[in-house]
Amino acid sequence: MKIGIPxxxxxxxxxxxxxxxxxxxGMEPVVSGRSTRRTLEAAVEQTxxxxxxxxxxxxxxxxxxAGRVDALFVPRVLSMTAGHICCPRFGALPDATRAGVxxxxxxxxxxxxxxxxxxxxxxxxxGRQLGASRRTAAAAARAALDEYRRREREDVLVQHAPRDAxxxxxxxxxxxxxxxxxxDPIIGRLTAMGVPVELMTFEEKNLPAGPILWCTFHxxxxxxxxxxxxxxxxxxxxxxxxxxxxSMMTERFRRECAHRxxxxxxxMVDEHTGRAGIDTRIEAFVDSLTWKxxxxx
Amino acid sequence: MTERLAIPxxxxxxxxxxxxxxxxxxxxxxxxxxxxxxxxxxxxxxxxSLCLPFKxxxxxxxxxxxxxxxxxxxxxxVGTCRLRYYRSMIEQILRDMGRPIRIWGLGFDGFKPPLIRxxxxxxxxxxxxxxxxxxxxxxxxxxxxxxAATRARERQRGDTSALMDACLSELAALETKKDxxxxxxxxxxxxxxxxxxxxFTPLRIGLIGEVSVLRDRLLNxxxxxxxxxxxxxxxxxxxxxxxxxNIFGIPVxxxxxxxxxxAVVARPWLDCPVGGHALDxxxxxxxxxxxxxxxxxxxxxxxxxxxISVRPILRKISADLNIPVLQLSFDEHTSPVGxxxxxxxxxxxxxxxxxxxxxxxSTKQAVVG
Numbered sequence: 001m002k003i004g005i006p007x008x009x010x011x012x013x014x015x016x017x018x019x020x021x022x023x024x025x026g027m028e029p030v031v032s033g034r035s036t037r038r039t040l041e042a043a044v045e046q047t048x049x050x051x052x053x054x055x056x057x058x059x060x061x062x063x064x065x066a067g068r069v070d071a072l073f074v075p076r077v078l079s080m081t082a083g084h085i086c087c088p089r090f091g092a093l094p095d096a097t098r099a100g101v102x103x104x105x106x107x108x109x110x111x112x113x114x115x116x117x118x119x120x121x122x123x124x125x126x127g128r129q130l131g132a133s134r135r136t137a138a139a140a141a142r143a144a145l146d147e148y149r150r151r152e153r154e155d156v157l158v159q160h161a162p163r164d165a166x167x168x169x170x171x172x173x174x175x176x177x178x179x180x181x182x183x184d185p186i187i188g189r190l191t192a193m194g195v196p197v198e199l200m201t202f203e204e205k206n207l208p209a210g211p212i213l214w215c216t217f218h219x220x221x222x223x224x225x226x227x228x229x230x231x232x233x234x235x236x237x238x239x240x241x242x243x244x245x246x247s248m249m250t251e252r253f254r255r256e257c258a259h260r261x262x263x264x265x266x267x268m269v270d271e272h273t274g275r276a277g278i279d280t281r282i283e284a285f286v287d288s289l290t291w292k293x294x295x296x297x
Numbered sequence: 298m299t300e301r302l303a304i305p306x307x308x309x310x311x312x313x314x315x316x317x318x319x320x321x322x323x324x325x326x327x328x329x330x331x332x333x334x335x336x337x338x339x340x341x342x343x344x345x346s347l348c349l350p351f352k353x354x355x356x357x358x359x360x361x362x363x364x365x366x367x368x369x370x371x372x373x374x375v376g377t378c379r380l381r382y383y384r385s386m387i388e389q390i391l392r393d394m395g396r397p398i399r400i401w402g403l404g405f406d407g408f409k410p411p412l413i414r415x416x417x418x419x420x421x422x423x424x425x426x427x428x429x430x431x432x433x434x435x436x437x438x439x440x441x442x443x444x445a446a447t448r449a450r451e452r453q454r455g456d457t458s459a460l461m462d463a464c465l466s467e468l469a470a471l472e473t474k475k476d477x478x479x480x481x482x483x484x485x486x487x488x489x490x491x492x493x494x495x496x497f498t499p500l501r502i503g504l505i506g507e508v509s510v511l512r513d514r515l516l517n518x519x520x521x522x523x524x525x526x527x528x529x530x531x532x533x534x535x536x537x538x539x540x541x542x543n544i545f546g547i548p549v550x551x552x553x554x555x556x557x558x559x560a561v562v563a564r565p566w567l568d569c570p571v572g573g574h575a576l577d578x579x580x581x582x583x584x585x586x587x588x589x590x591x592x593x594x595x596x597x598x599x600x601x602x603x604x605i606s607v608r609p610i611l612r613k614i615s616a617d618l619n620i621p622v623l624q625l626s627f628d629e630h631t632s633p634v635g636x637x638x639x640x641x642x643x644x645x646x647x648x649x650x651x652x653x654x655x656x657x658x659s660t661k662q663a664v665v666g
Contacts, residue, residue, distance in 0.1 A: 051605065089602060091571040092567060092607050093606075094568075098613075100612070244379050247344065247346035252386065255393070
């Protein structure tokens with residue numbers, strides 16, 4: 001059985017997990033290609049006009065897969081960290097996909113709620129639902145989690161590796177920072193300018209209760225409050241058009257950074273974002289910080 | 298001089314909240330719709346991409362501060378929507394603007410909510426004030442229902458709206474539960490006195506969506522009255538009485554509107570509460586199709602997280618059950634003319650469907666999936 005995995009949203013929340021898991025169950029996972037402008041243009045025909053940009057891209061990936069697989073996999077990611085929640089959009093995602101872009105393609109779904117149930121149990125339950133024996137499901141779940149943790153560790157080593165110069169910290173959600181359409185032009189520009197870049201990582205598992213309930217933002221907030229300006233020259237926050245969580249939290253981060261004198265720039269990516277506009281803003285931000293450093297004795 | 302407390306806008310229900318505050322000996326500062334002036338202030342001070350209700354609340358409190366009000370009350374949410382953070386964001390923005398007004402939440406940090414601790418009302422009058430507010434909320438539910446039914450059939454356009462306004466200002470002045478109950482009982486007779494065209498069968502439309510836009514006349518461009526004057530009987534699914542029951546888990550009024558029941562109704566299309574009133578929107582659309590409503594109007598602020606995320610589902614239900622759903626989103630640039638044009642076009646479609654005898658399908662006839 002071919003099972004479609006859109007390379008968007010939950011794919012980036014759990015890197016490596018889903019392909020390994022479905023392979024372990026003896027299925028054939030099909031992951032859609034990297035996001036391009038075409039992914040978005042194809043989606044615009046069918047998707048809801050007021051969805052946020054990542055959701056529109058998600059719909060584009062679903063469309064790419066819909067005729068080519070036996071079923072699509074769209075989990076309902078309610079909580080990824082005990083005591084924390086995800087964006088409310090994820091609550092309606094499987095149903096909205098079924099009602100909209102998936103068309104006649106069946107959608108397989110499961111509730112992921114790590115506040116209520118550890119991920120391994122959820123995976124075993126999903127495996128059993130798909131007709132695997134308990135033993136196969138358990139083995140597939142373990143292999144998938146191992147792969148996920150290995151990739152996460154590897155990524156942390158890469159991102160946290162010492163740099164020659166002060167680097168720029170890129171903040172965003174896993175599904176914006178790793179998306180080829182949203183983040184690649186930004187990372188590409190910084191790299192071309194010879195500026196070291198560090199992407200936000202989300203490996204911290206036991207988050208203490210805090211004022212922010214959205215787990216990704218809570219981690220970003222902790223990272224921002226602990227930022228070391230000897231290591232980082234500044235922070236670039238990537239936000240996407242119509243993202244409700246971002247609209248609330250980036251304003252808060254901006255205020256806090258201004259208060260604590262941390263250089264912070266907000267880059268909004270939307271459907272019409274042109275390279276030139278992004279490049280100009282990045283260059284101006286980087287230049288202003290380098291000049292500031294030169295001016296200071 | 299006693300301190301004053303600004304109350305957030307909750308449409309006509311603000312009358313009830315204001316009376317509770319007033320009966321505690323605190324002077325209330327309130328209005329039943331956001332002023333256009335407040336909206337301008339909110340727009341100027343708020344971050345661009347936050348939703349319309351945020352800007353309305355912020356502007357409302359800035360206006361209160363301009364009027365020298367010392368305290369304000371902001372609604373909280375314990376849900377998944379960004380509303381949860383609105384109080385602290387409003388507080389921060391006002392502080393940065395150098396405005397002294399204090400924004401209180403309804404949250405607990407111990408035995409008493411901080412707001413109650415600050416004003417420290419004696420227990421018995423406090424309980425009496427709460428009982429009075431609940432009675433007024435139930436009365437306003439009744440007023441809303443009668444207004445919707447009468448306005449579509451009135452002979453003289455504007456009679457019902459005038460009566461509604463008169464009733465609300467009378468209700469605002471009542472000070473005891475007994476008076477409110479007497480007033481409540483007299484409502485049907487007062488509405489019956491309006492001259493109506495009994496032979497006219499109006500279109501029936503359900504209004505669903507986000508609360509502030511459903512209830513604030515400035516935010517929704519006076520949607521209810523516009524539809525009423527087009528000869529449409531509307532049913533606004535946000536009734537605060539029923540809603541309070543949901544918050545505290547007690548069924549008040551219509552049992553069919555409890556969250557648990559709505560979840561069962563919505564399940565074939567949506568199997569998750571999502572947040573805000575997204576589940577309500579889905580469930581009410583399904584049950585209105587069953588009850589033979591002519592159509593639904595779904596309203597939300599532009600970019601509203603829960604309501605926008607269920608829009609594809611509403612479109613599917615519309616197709617599956619053959620019930621037209623008009624989806625309107627509102628921001629500070631929405632013009633009343635644009636809204637009226639879309640409503641007129643929608644009403645024309647509904648009238649034509651009625652003429653041809655096209656009805657929504659019941660769930661049994663429809664193929665779900």
